[in-house]
Amino acid sequence: xxxxxxxxxxxxxxxxxxxxxxxxxxxxxxxxxxxxxxxxxxxxxxxxxxxxxxxxxxxxxxxxxxxxxxxxxxxxxxxxxxxxxxxxxxx
Amino acid sequence: xxxxxxxxxxxxxxxxxxxxxxxxxxxxxxxxxxxxxxxxxxxxxxxxxxxxxxxxxxxxxxxxxxxxxxxxxxxxxxxxxxxxxxxxxxxxxxxxxxxxxxxxxxxxxxxxxxxxxxxxxxxxxxxxxxxxxxxxxxxxxxxxxxxxxxxxxxxxxxxxxxxxxxxxxxxxxxxxxxxxxxxxxxxxxxxxxxxxxxxxxxxxxxxxxxxxxxxxxxxxxxxxxxxxxxxxxxxxxxxxxxxxxxxxxxxxxxxxxxxxxxxxxxxxxxxxxxxxxxxxxxxxxxxxxxxxxxxxxxxxxxxxxxxxxxxxxxxxxxxxxxxxxxxxxxxxxxxxxxxxxxxxxxxxxxxxxxxxxxxxxxxxxxxxxxxxxxxxxxxxxxxxxxxxxxxxxxxxxxxxxxxxxxxxxxxxxxxxxxxxxxxxxx
Numbered sequence: 001x002x003x004x005x006x007x008x009x010x011x012x013x014x015x016x017x018x019x020x021x022x023x024x025x026x027x028x029x030x031x032x033x034x035x036x037x038x039x040x041x042x043x044x045x046x047x048x049x050x051x052x053x054x055x056x057x058x059x060x061x062x063x064x065x066x067x068x069x070x071x072x073x074x075x076x077x078x079x080x081x082x083x084x085x086x087x088x089x090x091x
Numbered sequence: 092x093x094x095x096x097x098x099x100x101x102x103x104x105x106x107x108x109x110x111x112x113x114x115x116x117x118x119x120x121x122x123x124x125x126x127x128x129x130x131x132x133x134x135x136x137x138x139x140x141x142x143x144x145x146x147x148x149x150x151x152x153x154x155x156x157x158x159x160x161x162x163x164x165x166x167x168x169x170x171x172x173x174x175x176x177x178x179x180x181x182x183x184x185x186x187x188x189x190x191x192x193x194x195x196x197x198x199x200x201x202x203x204x205x206x207x208x209x210x211x212x213x214x215x216x217x218x219x220x221x222x223x224x225x226x227x228x229x230x231x232x233x234x235x236x237x238x239x240x241x242x243x244x245x246x247x248x249x250x251x252x253x254x255x256x257x258x259x260x261x262x263x264x265x266x267x268x269x270x271x272x273x274x275x276x277x278x279x280x281x282x283x284x285x286x287x288x289x290x291x292x293x294x295x296x297x298x299x300x301x302x303x304x305x306x307x308x309x310x311x312x313x314x315x316x317x318x319x320x321x322x323x324x325x326x327x328x329x330x331x332x333x334x335x336x337x338x339x340x341x342x343x344x345x346x347x348x349x350x351x352x353x354x355x356x357x358x359x360x361x362x363x364x365x366x367x368x369x370x371x372x373x374x375x376x377x378x379x380x381x382x383x384x385x386x387x388x389x390x391x392x393x394x395x396x397x398x399x400x401x402x403x404x405x406x407x408x409x410x411x412x413x414x415x416x417x418x419x420x421x422x423x424x425x426x427x428x429x430x431x432x433x434x435x436x437x438x439x440x441x442x443x444x445x446x447x448x449x450x451x452x453x454x455x456x457x458x459x460x461x462x463x464x465x466x467x468x469x470x471x472x473x474x475x476x477x478x479x480x481x482x483x484x485x486x487x488x489x490x491x492x493x494x495x496x497x498x499x500x501x502x503x504x505x506x507x508x509x510x511x512x513x514x515x516x517x
Contacts, residue, residue: 002235024155025103025153025156026155027152027155029395030425031434035432037475050427051430052432052474053474054431054432056140056141058133058147058151058504059137059147059151060148060151083155084156
């Protein structure tokens, strides 16, 4: 799914000042998440289980994390990891 | 397919997923997204958890955008009115936008403390948006001597848990008999309360804050309870639920109140006479719709997955790519607090029976099934999410309740009383 946000901006002068240039945005559908923890093996710096099944994740990894985030996304058995990658041309 | 101007009001999860779904369905017309906050759509669940704990920055939770939107954004502009005859909306600041199709996803806001002057005291917080979370995070990072949480719903519980994660003293006050009583019932609410008590939360049930007092400079210093007792605190979190952002619909002729805007089974909004306006649909927290799984009872759900699914459903409807079927997504939510993860499918409201279908509350890992009039209506897992899908199917198919004994890992099921507060107590 190609993603690039060449959106026109109205009253907002910039898309989002907090968004690091070339960085990623990650969200996990925690309804779907079954705590298989494959993401925690694939990208241990960005996905951590707290307790038995509370997944904590980094919602804004840097571009340098692209490969490990992609590994985690693909490894998720329930495909719960959503990624926007402005720098790679895919999500 | 309609290729004219689609306006999405609400730069939220529902609004974003709606905009994405319209594009994905092939909508090539003009798309405008209006948001009251200056931020791009962001994810709320981390706000009451990792953001309060300090491991995630408040501004980091911007939602991934999964389709090219080619949208015009109007951020930082709250919508102020709707003219359905002229098909326009007005924004704060005076801009008027004409629409051909309108998706209403204006969401909800925290119910404020009822005394406006006290509500405005410094040190009194609510938690809903990312700016709220940033303010509360700063207050917690300053290590207040005691935090007072007013309200024992999910937000109140998650905030109390975050305070204990930070080793901050915290008191949680709830007028009801235990935490989460309105959602899970007293039986399971008490299980959650025991967790918080064991983690050092000072829990006060059947207790009511009457007033907040300030230090003379406008900063809260004390809460006074209905029974005359007082509690010294400079940091208060008011967690009394949400009210829907519908005031801007005044004069539009639509059927709405603080509980949401009414929709038909398809998702189109209804006017005061109950007629659908097929140019307008609503989604997410603000949409009150008849849920087919619950005999068409009107519900407005504050659930993440619902916002995403209904946003997409409503947008497809508006651009002429609806399925023709009523929106019937099974409600589902999760909460994590103090290391415990609670996940739920279905709606517990009106339950007349409860069984522990798998596991054991004593071990902390179990699955509870709620029934009403002999049918399964909801399932809730405590640190046992992998049992949940099987029971979600029973909820979705309205399977007989209680389930036959052979279907579970325990010899006989004990029928329990869920213990919802009576109507008089609400």
